[in-house]
Amino acid sequence: MIYLDxxxxxxxxxPQVGEAVFHALQTLGNSARGTHEGALGASHAIYDARxxxxxxxxxxxxxxVVFTSGITEAxxxxxxxxxxxxxxxxxxxxxHNSVLRPLYRLEAERGVAVDFVPADRQGxxxxxxxxxxxxxxxxxxxxxxxxxxxxxxxxxxxxxxxTRAHGALLVVDAAQTAGTRGIDMEALGVDxxxxxxxxxxxxxxxxxxxxxxxxVEIAPFKVxxxxxxxYSQTQPEQYPTRLEAGTLNGHGIAGLSAAVDYLNKVGxxxxxxxxxxLTRRFYEGVRAIPGVTVYGDFSNDRAAIxxxxxxxxxSGEVSDALSEDYGIATRPGAHCAPRLHEALGTKExxxxxxxxxxxxxxxxxxxxxxxxxxxxxx
Numbered sequence: 001m002i003y004l005d006x007x008x009x010x011x012x013x014x015p016q017v018g019e020a021v022f023h024a025l026q027t028l029g030n031s032a033r034g035t036h037e038g039a040l041g042a043s044h045a046i047y048d049a050r051x052x053x054x055x056x057x058x059x060x061x062x063x064x065v066v067f068t069s070g071i072t073e074a075x076x077x078x079x080x081x082x083x084x085x086x087x088x089x090x091x092x093x094x095x096h097n098s099v100l101r102p103l104y105r106l107e108a109e110r111g112v113a114v115d116f117v118p119a120d121r122q123g124x125x126x127x128x129x130x131x132x133x134x135x136x137x138x139x140x141x142x143x144x145x146x147x148x149x150x151x152x153x154x155x156x157x158x159x160x161x162x163t164r165a166h167g168a169l170l171v172v173d174a175a176q177t178a179g180t181r182g183i184d185m186e187a188l189g190v191d192x193x194x195x196x197x198x199x200x201x202x203x204x205x206x207x208x209x210x211x212x213x214x215x216v217e218i219a220p221f222k223v224x225x226x227x228x229x230x231y232s233q234t235q236p237e238q239y240p241t242r243l244e245a246g247t248l249n250g251h252g253i254a255g256l257s258a259a260v261d262y263l264n265k266v267g268x269x270x271x272x273x274x275x276x277x278l279t280r281r282f283y284e285g286v287r288a289i290p291g292v293t294v295y296g297d298f299s300n301d302r303a304a305i306x307x308x309x310x311x312x313x314x315s316g317e318v319s320d321a322l323s324e325d326y327g328i329a330t331r332p333g334a335h336c337a338p339r340l341h342e343a344l345g346t347k348e349x350x351x352x353x354x355x356x357x358x359x360x361x362x363x364x365x366x367x368x369x370x371x372x373x374x375x376x377x378x
Contacts, residue, residue, distance in 0.1 A: 001327050001328075001329055002326070002327055002328045002329065002364045002367055002368065003329045003360075004328060004329055004330050004354045004355060004356060004360065004364070004368060005329045005330055005331050005353075005355060006199065006200075006304070006355045006356055006357040006360070007148050007176060007199065007303070007304075007305050007331065007353060007355035008199075008331055008355070009198045009199060009205060010198065010199055010200070010202055010357050010359075011329075012357065012359040013202050013203075013204075013259065014202055014258070014259060014262040016258045016259075016261070016262060017202060017203060017204065017255045017256075017258050017259045017262070018255070019258070020254045020255045020257065020258035021204060021251050021252065021254060021255040023254070024045065024250060024251040024254035024255070025251050027041055028041050028042040028045060028250045028251060028254065029041065029042050030042060030227075030247055030250070031043045031045075031046050031227070031247075031248055031250055032226065032227030032228060033227045033247075042248075042250040045250060045253065045254045045257065046067070046248060046250055046253050047062070048257055049065075049067075049253045049254070049256060049257035049260070050062040050063070050065040050067075050240070052257055052260045052261070052264075053065050053195075053209070053211065053256075053260060054211065056183075056260055056263070056264070057178070057183050057184070057185050057193055057195070057211050058183065058184030058185045058186045058187060058188075059185055059186075059193070059211035059212075059213075060186060060213070060214055061214055061239075063238075063239050063240055064211060064212040064213070064214060064239050064240065065209060065210075065211050065212075065240065066209050066210050066211075066212065066239065066240040066243045066244060067207070067208070067209045067240070067244060067248050067249070067253060068208050068209050068210065068243075069206055069207075069208065069249070070196045070197070070198070070205070070206065070207065070208035071098060071173065071174075071175045071194050071195060071196035071208045072098040073208065073221075074194040074195070074196075074208050074209055074210040075098045075099055075102060075142075075171075075173060075194050076098075076102050076221060077210060077218065077221040077243055078142075078171050078192045078194060078210055078218060079099075079102040079103065079106060079142060079171065080102060080106065080219075080221055081218035081219040081220065081221055081243075082139060082140055082169065082171070082192075082216075082218055082219075083106050083110065083112045083139055083140070084110060084112070085110045085111045085112070086111070086137060087112050087113070087137060087138075087139040087140075088112070088113040088114070088115070088135045088137045088138045088139060089103060089106075089112060089113070089114050089115075089138070089139060089140055089141070089142060090114075090115050090116075090117065090130060090133050090134070090138060090140075090141045090142075091103060091114065091115075091116050091117070091141070091142050091143060092116060092117040092118075092119065092125050092143050092144070092154075093116055093117065093118050093119035093125070093339040093340050093342075093343050094119055094123065094125065094143070094144050094147045094149075094150075094152070094154065094337070094339075094340050095142075095143065095144055095173070095337070095339065095340075096144065096148055096173065096175065096335075096336050096337055097336040097337070097338070098173065098175075098336070099142055099143075099144070099173055100338070100339065103142070113135075113137075115133045116339065117129040117130055117133065118343065119339070119340055119343040119344075120343065121343070121344060121345070122150075122152075122295075122296065122297045123147055123149070123150035123152045123295060123296050123297060123340060123343065123344060124152060124297055125154070127155065127158050127159065127162075130159055130162050131162055134162065134166050134168070138166060138168045139168060139169065140163070140168055140169040140170065140171055140191075141159055141162070141163050141168060141169075141170050141171070142170075142171040142172075142173070143156075143159060143170075143171075143172065143173065144172075144173040144175070144176070145172055145173060145174045145175075145176065145177040145183070146176040146177050146302065146303035146305075147176070147296070147303070147305075147337070147340060148175065148176050148303075148305070148335055148336070148337060149295070149296075149305070149307055149335045149337045149340050149341070149344075149351065149353065150295050150296030150297070150302075150305065150307055150340070150344075151176070151279070151296055151302040151303040151304065151305030151306065151307075151355075152296050152297050152300075152302055152303075153177075153300060153301050153302050153303065156170070156172060156188045156189075156190060157187075157188050157189060160188055160189025160190060161189065163189070163191075164189055169191040169192065169216065170189060170190055170191050170192075171190075171191065171192040171194065172185075172188075172190050172192070172193050172194065173194055174193055174194060174195045175194075175195070175196050175199060176199065176200070176303045176305070177200065177303060178195040178196070178199070178200055178201050179199065179200030179201035179202060179259075179263055179268075179271075180200035180268070180271055180272055180275060180303070180304065180358075181268055181271075181272045182268050182269070185211055185213065186213075190213070191212070191213045191216050192210055192211070192212050192213070192216060192218070193210065193211040194208075194209075194210045195208055195209060195210070195211070196208040197209075197252065197255075197256040197259070200271075200357070201256060201259055201260065201263070202259040202262065202263065202357075203252070203255050203256035203258075203259040203260075204251075204252040204255040204256065205252075206249050206252045207249060207252040207253055207255070207256045210243075212239065218242075218243060220235045220242055220243060220245065221243065222245045222246070223235040223245050224245035224246050225245060225246060225247075226241045226244065226245060228241060266358070271358045274358050275304035275356055275357065275358060275360075276301075276302075276304070278304060278356045278360050278362070278365055279302065279304045279305070279306060279356060280298075281362065281365050281366075282306050282354060282356070282365045282368060282369060283298055283306050285365070285366070285369030285372075285373075286306070286308060286369055286372050286373075289372060289373050289376050290376060291310055291311045291376040292308055292309070292310055292372060292376050293308060293309045293310075294306060294307070294308045295307045295308065295309075295344050295346070295351060303355075304355060304356040304357070305353060305354070305355045305356075306353070306354045306355075307335075307351040307352065307353045307354070308351065308352055308354070308372070309346065309349055309350075309351055309352065310352075310372070310375055310376050311376070312349070313375075314332075314349060314350070315332035315333060315349055315350035315351050315352045316332045316333060316350065318332065318352045318375060319331065319332035319352050320332075321375055322352070322368075322371055322372075322375070325371075326367070326368075326371040328367070328368055328371055330352050330353060330354050331352075331353040331355070332350055332351070332352050332353070333350040333351075334347075334350055335350075335351070335353060354368060
């Protein structure tokens, strides 16, 4: 199988990730639940992962790295813990349902006001619209770093300049960029950075989290056992315990920690350059094929994603043909990005998404281009 669905999850992982998970399964107990070797081993492994991720993302305090089951939970924690009745939030048409649905829920249940910066037919936003939508009660802007549909990047620094000028917060969905390019949340002015482990970070599924700037107070999304302050009726106030009720996925976090070691060894710049070259190779190969429409803006830096359609064929039909006839894995449909499909005019047809990783080869890219060309010619 030629696996080109890395925007959903990376299939190929560094071998040391699996080795770390297996070792953790054999040795780690429950973090913060005892002083025996297994419990202490889990605590040390999880703390080491916090330190590595804080360094990777420019988070000043490792204890402000909070682990979750993935970025969906991380975004729910951030948005539900920051927004309340009377608050106003701004987002964009580029967002995944992991941002949209928490916002819609908060709008319906708490009366939070929400506005969206529109996307144009290339999937870009006008940054002047963020300023235009700001209100005195705007609590935060939440936006993706890169679209999971088009791969278009968002200028986070330009947005953070606006939030800082208005005393608002910036929450960033880094699902498609964490692990594939350098992110320094302090330098970019990010207040909460949400990430997932199973995409560009090359870690196991069921891992992710959020990095929180010092001074940002997020109310607990869930409460329960923490291993500390047992007789308190309320959740402990200190990070990361405040947001980590229940047993952490220590085995998965150990694998994620090993994945970060791999990324640091290879270098994020090298990974970005390779993925950029692969994306450009594929784009140049398909963009001139008669009957093929490619979505997104390829004039700027972007995630390793190319979405396209072939004439009026359903995206599911094309993706099935790629899988069954060519052994190529892609993602059709709406990609949990309903507002952007509406902006692109692909609500009914969807799109076929090709997404690449540092383990994708040029031969796989060329095979995919040939497959698209043959399907378009039929």
